[in-house]
Amino acid sequence: MPKIRPEDLEAIAMRMRRQAKLRDGTARARVTVHMGTCGIAAGARKIMTALMSAMEEQGVDDVTLTTSGCAGLCSREPMMTVEIQGEAPVKYVNLDENKTRVIFTEHVLGGNIVADYALGVGSERVA
C-alpha cells in the first residue's frame, strides 16, 4: 500500500460505501459475526466455522462473510448480523451451530428472516 494523501480518503470511502451498500454487484448479502472477546468466549469462532463450511458445502460465492467487534449486548452473544442487499440488517442472538445453519439456509439463501432467533431489524443511532 502506498502512502495516502488527504484527497485519497474520499476515493477509499466511496469504494467502501459501495461495498457497504452491497451495490457493487459481487455480493448479494453480507454476514457479520461479532467477534469481540465476549463473542469469542461465548463461541463466535464456532459460528464462523459453521458459516464457512456451509458456504463451502453449498458452493455459495455471492455472500460476504466478515467479522466485527462487540455489538454491545454481551449477554446475548454469540451474535451475527445478516444484511441482504437492499434490506435492513437483522441481528441474531444466542446462536449455536444449528441455529446458524438454519439462518444461513432460510435467511441468507432463502431471503426469509428467522424470527425465532432474531433480536431485531435495523441498526443503532450513531452520533
Next chain:
Amino acid sequence: MAEQTSPPTAHHVGRAQLLVCAGTGCVSGRSLKVREALLEEIDKRGLKDEVKIVATGCQGFCAQGPIMIFQPDGIFYQKLKPEDVPLLVEEHLIKGRPVEKFMYVPSAGEPPIPKLSDIDFFNKQRLIVLRNRGLIDPEKIDEYIGREGYQALAKVLASMTPEEVIDEMTRSGLRGRGGAGFPTGVKWGFTRKAPGDDKCIICNADEGDPGAFMDRSIIESDPFSVLEGMAIGAYAIGASHGYVYIREEYPLAMERLHIAIDQAREYGLLGEDIFGCGLNFDISVFRGAGAFVCGEETSLISSLEGRMPEPRVRPPFPAQSGVWNMPTNINNVETWANVPVIMRRGAEWFSSIGTDTSKGTKVFSVVGNVNNTGLVEVPMGTTLREIVFGIGGGIPNGRKFKAVQTGGPSGGCIPASLLDLTIDYERLGEVGSIMGSGGLIVMDERTCMVDVARYFLEFLVDESCGKCTPCREGVAQMHGILERICAGQGRDDDIEMLIELAEYVKDSSLCALGGTAPNPVLSTLKYFRDEYTAHIADGKCPAGVCKALIQYSISADACKGCTKCARVCPVGAITGAKKQPHTLDRSKCIKCGACYESCSFDAVLVE
C-alpha cells in the same frame, strides 16, 4: 403565518417534529448532512421554536435511506439529499403541502420482529465513541476510512493550527474519561506550553476496575479511532512519539492494535510526514503486567520506563516532566476515541450533548444482577434508572434492586432512593461515588453491602503498591475490620474506627488509589449503615450472604418435594422423599447456598 397541516398534539414540542434517521445505513447515506441542512434552513426561515429536529435510531428502511419521518403527519420521506431540504421546508412546513416526489410508503407485511430502534437496549443509546461498533472489520483500515475515518486528521492538518485544535478541544467540554474528569483541552494546553524539544503522548489502556471492559471493547472494535485521536493530539501538543500502555490480559485488543498500527504506517498515517503535511508521529505498544496502580499516571510512567510501578509526588506533573523527563500527556482510550468526532463535527455540536458540566456521552460496562449485561453508550445526564431498568432491562429472577456501584474500587454504592440521579461527574461525586472509567455494577437484594465493601478493599489491599504507609497499612486495617464484621466478630466501635481510618487514608495517601480507597466503605456506611449494625449488634446478615451469620432451613409448608435442592447439595445435607417436604441437616451444611439458588418455590430459608 402558514396554515398547519394538522393540529399539534399536547405532547409535541412545537407544531412539527422531523425525525431524521441516524441509523448507520442512513448516516453512511449522509443523513447527518441532511440534518444539518434542515437545521440551517429552519433557522433561516425563523421556524426554530416551532419545529424540532430529532435524530433517531434505525427505522429499518435502510435501502431507502436517508429517511426522515414528518410528525405529526407520519409521512415518510426517502433518499433525501441536503439540496432537497429548501424545497421540502418551503412546501411542507411553510405551505403545508407534503412533497410527493420524496415520499415513501413502507410496504405492508413486514416480518413480525421488532425494530432495533424499538428495543430499549439500543434506542436509549447514542453512539459517538462506539460509532463503528459491530459495523466495521477492525482489522481493515479501509473500512474505518469508509466511515469518515481520518477525515478529522486531514482537516486538522490542512486547516488548523495546534492552538486552534486545543481551543476546539477546550470549547467542546470533553473531560477525561479515565476517571478524574479533567478537561482534556486544558491538559493538552499544559503539555504544549511546557518547555522541551520533544514531547510524548500516552494512551492509558490499563483498564483495571473489576467488571469494566469499555477500553478493551473500544480497541477491539475500532482501534483506528484511538490512533487517529492520538495523531490529532500529537499535532496539537507537538509530540513526536506516542505509547499505548495496554495490559497483557487483553490479547485480542493488543493483536488488533498491532494490526491497526501496521496498516496506519503503510498508509503513511503514522510515521514521517503524515498525509504529506509534515507531521512526524509514531506509536509503540507497551504491554503492562496488569497492576491496578498503573492506571495512575505517575505509576504508569514509572512502569513504562522499566521501573517499579509506584506513584510519585506531583508536582512536577507529567505535563512538565513525564516519560524520560519529557513533557507528557496521558489520556484514556475513550478520551482519545472521542477526539476525531469532535474535530470533524465541531465543539458546538459536541457540547450540545450532555449536561452543563459534563459534555458528550459516556460508555459504561453494565454488569452484575441485570438482565442485559453489556456495553452501553449514553449521553451524560441519563438517569441511573434508565440505564439499569431501561437499557439494562431490570433485575433478573424477579428480585429487587438494591444498589448500583460506579467507579470501580475507587467508587461507591448508590442506593435505590437515588436511582433518578442524572449521571455526570458532579452528581456522582455529590452522592459519594465517582464517574470513574465507567464500570457499573448492578446489585440485587441478595447482595450484602458489608461484603461488597470487604470485596473491594480486599482488591485494593492486593493492588496497593505499598510505597506510602497510609494506603499500605490503613487499607489493610480497614479490610481486617470488615473481615471480622463479616465473620460475625464485629465490635461496637468498629464503625467509628472504620470512619476514622477512612478519613486518615483519604487525606494522607500519596496517590488516588489510596485517596479513593475508602469510598466503598464510606458510601455503604452512608446508605446501608443498618446492615453494618445488623452484622455487629444482632449477629445477622440481612442479605443472607455472610456465612458465619446465616443458617439455612427448609420450610415444610412451602417445599413441594421436587428434590432439586437435594440433588445440587454437594455434601448431602438435604434429605427427603419425592413430593415430601425435605429437611436440611445443619451439622453437615457448608452454607454454600446452592439449595437457596436452586429452589423454585422459595422454600429454602436463610436467616
